[in-house]
Amino acid sequence: MFRRMLAEGLGTFWLVFGGCGSAVLAAAFPELGIGFAGVALAFGLSVLTMAYAVGHISGGHFNPAVTIGQYAGGLFPRKDVAPYVVAQVVGGIVAAAVLYLVASGLTGFSAQASGFASNGYGEHSPGGYSLFAALVIEFVLTALFVVIINTIVSRPALSAVAPIAIGLALTLIHLISIPVTNTSVNPARSTAVALFQGGWAIEQLWMFWLVPIAGGIAGGLIARALRPEASDETHPTDTPSAQVA
Numbered sequence: 001m002f003r004r005m006l007a008e009g010l011g012t013f014w015l016v017f018g019g020c021g022s023a024v025l026a027a028a029f030p031e032l033g034i035g036f037a038g039v040a041l042a043f044g045l046s047v048l049t050m051a052y053a054v055g056h057i058s059g060g061h062f063n064p065a066v067t068i069g070q071y072a073g074g075l076f077p078r079k080d081v082a083p084y085v086v087a088q089v090v091g092g093i094v095a096a097a098v099l100y101l102v103a104s105g106l107t108g109f110s111a112q113a114s115g116f117a118s119n120g121y122g123e124h125s126p127g128g129y130s131l132f133a134a135l136v137i138e139f140v141l142t143a144l145f146v147v148i149i150n151t152i153v154s155r156p157a158l159s160a161v162a163p164i165a166i167g168l169a170l171t172l173i174h175l176i177s178i179p180v181t182n183t184s185v186n187p188a189r190s191t192a193v194a195l196f197q198g199g200w201a202i203e204q205l206w207m208f209w210l211v212p213i214a215g216g217i218a219g220g221l222i223a224r225a226l227r228p229e230a231s232d233e234t235h236p237t238d239t240p241s242a243q244v245a
Contacts, residue, residue: 001083007054008084009091011062016095016192018046019174023117023182024103040174043183048167055163059153063186064088064209065216069146072220075154085188092192100196111196118193118201119184119208127179134181134207139215141173142185146219147226154227184208185215 022042026034034042051060059076061067064085070076100116103109115124121134129137148169152162170185177183184190190208194201 001080004058004080005083005087007058008061008087009094011050011054011058011060012088012091012188013095014050015043015046015062015186016092016189017099019043020096020117020189020193021099021102024099024114036178037175040171040178040183043174044167044169044171047170048163051163051166058084060163062088062091062188064188065142065186065212066146066149067216068213069142069216069220069223070150072217073146073150073224075150075220088188089191092188093195096192096196099193112199115182115201116193116197117182118197119182119190120201120204121181121207124200124204125180126182129180131207135211137177137180138184138208138211139218141177141183142212142215143219143222145169145173145185146216147223150220150223151226154223181208185212187212 019039019042022034023039027036027039047060047062050062054060059070061070061084067076067081067084067088071078071081096116100111103111103116118124121129121131125134149166152158152165158165173185174183177185187209190201190205194205194208
């Protein structure tokens with residue numbers, strides 16, 4: 001379990017540092033900023049690369065909503081949910097701390113003023129979208145993300161390409177929803193940067209735990225219904241076919 005928790009922490013670190021780091025440091029860089037598309041690709045690449053690196057150790061969830069969604073889908077044991085979530089949150093916070101140290105090297109930088117890649121709704125949504133819109137987009141996209149993950153990892157023949165498909169799915173999710181919520185679908189990612197933003201992001205953090213987890217459960221149940229032959233005792237988290245994001 002220690003190795004698996006270390007892998008989850010490291011993977012979530014890379015996800016937050018790569019994805020949020022691209023948003024904080026490179027998205028709006030003068031004249032050469034990577035923009036929304038670049039940030040979306042950074043999140044997808046971070047998952048893809050780390051899933052190949054450590055997915056064979058832990059299954060490569062890097063996301064509490066995915067872990068809980070895998071449990072709801074009958075692909076993950078209940079006793080391992082809490083250790084995974086703890087490792088993911090810790091890994092994300094460490095990444096945000098390192099990112100804060102780097103970003104603070106820029107004169108005039110303020111995590112509170114810039115938002116520090118935090119997720120938000122209402123006046124803190126990049127596009128000014130309402131709480132209801134944020135609820136809908138986060139629920140639907142997390143559910144579909146877990147459906148994609150669970151249906152892929154339950155097919156061993158796809159183990160070699162699973163990280164690619166899942167990384168591309170996360171890229172698409174960000175392309176859709178960055179304007180709405182800055183894209184969470186991952187409570188660990190939201191928590192990590194909110195702690196350093198320190199104001200409105202913490203006040204709105206409840207939504208980015210509650211809704212992605214609800215979406216993850218829904219996605220797990222949908223994926224389970226799509227494979228009625230699956231056994232409730234099947235937990236392929238220690239196999240290459242469980243390289244997920």
